Amino acid sequence: MDYAGIVDAVIEQHKLSPIDILGIGDMVGEYNYLMTLKDSYVRTVSDVDRHLGKVRENKACLEIGSFLGAVSISLSQIGYRVSALDIPEFHKSSKLRELYRRNEVEFGSVNLRGSGLPFETNSFDAVIICEVMEHLNFNPLPALLEINRVLKPGGYVYVGMPNQASLRNRIRLLRGQSIHNPMQDFFHQLDRSRNMIVGLHWREYTMPETIELIDKMGFNVVESYYFAGNDDNSRFPNSIIKKLAYSYKPFMPFQVVIGRKDSTPSYDFWQTEANS
Secondary structure, eight states, rough: OOOHHHHHHHHHHHHHOOOTTTSSSSHHHHHHHHHHHHHHHHHHHHHHHTTTTTTOOEEEEEEEEEETTTHHHHHHHHHHHEEEOOOOOTOHHHHHHHHHTTTTTTEEOOOOOOOOOOOOTTEEEEEEEESSSGGOOOOOHHHHHHHHHHEEEEEEEEEEEEETHHHHHHHHHHTTTTTSSOOOHHHTTTTTSSSSSEEEEOOOHHHHHHHHHHTTTEEEEEEEEOOOOOSOGGGOSHHHHHHHTSGGGSSSSEEEEEEEEOOOOOOOOOOOOOTT
């Protein structure tokens, strides 16, 4: 399967028919963002297809935080029945809705803060949540419980996100710098003219923390790994230095954790405006 070719073709749709998701003239920025994460999208599509056994007929996937559709549309094109969700502010874009409709992907909106997922219990064979967890500015446990609910027994949750314990972050801390967004990004998030509405990383996780979260929410971790991605090259312009640095895997900037649903937890979460 030529996963790279499939993802390339999906991304090229954005070059030919730009979306401008918030109507601020950021078409070039959206396309460049997709190109930056292209290798990550290819890895995600390949991983999901591998774990679902490549028997795609009648297999259902849900992507939460699907944004411009690189993963969801690619999975649809190789034969999966795909649903996608993102924040209501993105769902308002008629061009984005049309992109998903044209590619036969069901597209809906959800704000994970205090909201249930709009699907029946045991609906999906896989739920993908990449580049999302670090952007949640609230307790993620109820959202993970909802993911467990909508997954079929034996279904997979696929989590991809930055690695808080990366070498990049360790160096920043040693230099007395923060590993979080600069203060100016708080202003950018509230600026209508910038595509930063969910751009802040409120909480990154280490690999052991991610595994603990997934394990305690009714999943058996079947695979976990670190990866370097292709947007970290400027940190190590010398490829030899980069290779040496990343020979210790936990120094890599990104992580993937894949869990299989083994049980449904019975937590009775107390959710208030103060704690969620």
